[in-house]
Amino acid sequence: MFNPMDFNARELMARDRVTEALCNGSPSLSKVLEKTRAPLLEFVQADSVALCLMRVGPSFDFRWHVPGPPIPILEEYAGVVEHDFLRAPILARPGVPICDTQLLSRGEYERTLIYQRSLELEPCLEHILAVLLPIRPGLVGALAFYRHERSPFSSQSITALSSLTRHMAGTLGTCHDYHDLTARTQVLQESYQRKDSAFLVLEPPTHEVSRSSHATALLERWFTPSDFHASGLPRVLKEQLDALIRMDADSRVGKNLWVINHPDGYRTCRFVELPAGDGPRQWALLLSELPHSIPLPLDMQRALTPRELDIARGVLRNWSNGQIADELNISGQTVKAHVRNLFDKLGVDGRADFLYQAAHLNRPV
Template identity: 60%
Template structure:
C-alpha cells in the first residue's frame, strides 16, 4: 500500500473510531473507505442467525432503495451462499457469473428500475460473535469490475470493521436509552474502569472495586492503582497502531472458578486526552449449584454435583477427590435419587431453571 493509500486508510480508521454508535460510525467512515476500496456505495447488513434468522441494513450516504426490498429478493441473492461458505473472504460478482448471467439476475434488473444501477458488487461476510454476522456489500455504478487489489484492500480493512461493530454493539446494548457511564454504573452485572492514557483513573464502578479486590492482591497493583498486568496491556495498546491492536484488546485469565476477562476499548473524544474503558467480566466454568439442591445433598455430594455441572466424567471426579470410580458412581446415583432427576442432562436443566426461573 503506497503512502497515499496509507493516508486514506488512516483517515478511515480515525473516522470509524470517532463514535460508538454504529450508524454514525458508518456515516463517518463512508467517504474515506469508499475512496480506499474504490467503490461508489456501501451497505452493512447485521444478521442474527440464531435462534432465528433476521437482518437489518445500514446504508450510509444516499439510500439504496433495492435494499428496502431485500426480504423479497433474498432468495435471488447470488452472493449470499458464497460469502457464508467463506467468511472473511471478499467475493466479487465476476468470480461467480458472466456479464450476461449477471444482467439476467433479479438483483441487477431491479436495481436498474430503482436506480442507482448496481453494475458490480463485492461482498464479504464478517463474523462478529456467535449468532451474529455482518455482510458488507460494496457497489459500483459503472461497468468497471472490482479487482483482486480491491479485494486485498477490503480484506486488510475488514478486521477493523469487525472490531468497530463489536464495540458499537456492546455499548449500544449497555446504553439502553441512558448515557453510557450512568447505565454502566447502575448495572450490577457490569464492571468497568475509565482510564486516561496517562493512567489517571477517571471513574471506577462499585462492581469493579469488588471484582478487582477479588482478582488481585495489593502486591499485584501498580502505584496508579491499576493492576500491573492490566496497566502493562493498556500501555502496550496505547503504543500500537490500529493494525497492531487487532486481536490484542482482551486480557483473559483462566481461574479455577471461571474465566476472568478485561476488554480494552478506546473511547471517542472530541478533545483532551484519550480515555480507555476497561470492561471487566467473570464467567463461571459451570452452572452454579442452586441452594435448593444443596440443601438436599451431603457435603460430598455437593462437591460431586458441582463437578458434574462442569461436565466432568466420573473418572475425572474420582481423580480430583481421591475416590474410586465405583464410589463416585454410587454418589451420582444417590444424587439423582435425592434430587428426583434421572440423568446428567436433567441435572443441568434443573440447575439452570432454578438459577434463573422461567
C-alpha cells in the same frame, strides 16, 4: 492480513483515514458509516457502499444501512433476497470478500433479478463486491460495495477490503455493545448488581475517573498488594493498557482482552477505548469472573456443525488442541482447523474472547 507493500502511498493514506475513523469515531453505527464512506470508497475503488445487519438465528431478519445517496433496490430487498446470489457464498466464508465476476459470467449476471431490478430503479449495480463480518453469535454484517459503471472489481480492491475486515467487524461489535449499553445500561447494570463483575474508567496514563462499587474488592481478591502500581491499577493491567495505547489500529486487533486461569475460575479484563469527547481520551476496563464450566449458549450452538460443537465444548473445558484431539480421536491439525472455523463463524478473536463471549451470553441481562 494487512501488508503495507500491497498498496501505494495514496492507497495507504486512504486506508489510514478509514482505520482512524473506525477506531476513534462515534459508537453510533450511522455516524461511523458516514465518516468512513468517502475513504472506504476511495480505498476499495467503488461508487457506493451499504451495510446489511442480519440476524441468522431461528428466523432470518435484516436491515440495510446506506450512507450517502439511497440505493432504491435495497429498499425492496425483501422481494429479491431469495435471488441474491452473493448471500450464500459470503455466509459460507466469513471474512472473505467475494465479487460477482468470481461467481457468474457477465451474461449470467445480467440475467439475475438483482441486476435487472437495479437497472429499472437506478443506480444500476453493474458490479458487486461483498464480505460477511461476524459481529456476535447470531448477528452478522454484510458489507457490500457497488460500481455503477461496467468496470469489474480488481484483485486490488479485494486485497484492500480484506485488509479491513477485522477492523470493520470489531467496530460493528463495539457499536452493537454501545447500543445495548444505551438501551439497557447492560454493562453498568451487571457491574453494579453482581459481585463477580466491575468496571473502572481511566484517563491514561494514570488518572482514574471512576469505578463501580465492587471494583476494589474484586481487584484486592485477584492481586496482592505488591502487584499494584502506584496509580492504584495492577501492574499487569496497566502494562497491557499502556501497550494498547501505543499500538496502531492494526496491532490492537484481538489484543483487548486479558484472561488468567485461576483455581476459582477465569479472571478477565476487557479494555474498551471510549468514544472521543471534548476532553482527554478515556478507557473502560471491564472486570469479570467466569466459572470454569461454561455451557455453550444456544445462539452459538445454532451457528456450528455437530463436529464444531464437540470442539467448542472442549475449548470451554479449557482443553488444549491435543486433549481435544485425543478425546475425539482426530488429529491435532483437524482440531486446529475446526477451532479456526468456529471462531470465524462466531466472530471471536481467540480462545479468551470465546470464553468471555460464551459466559456473557449465559448471563441474564
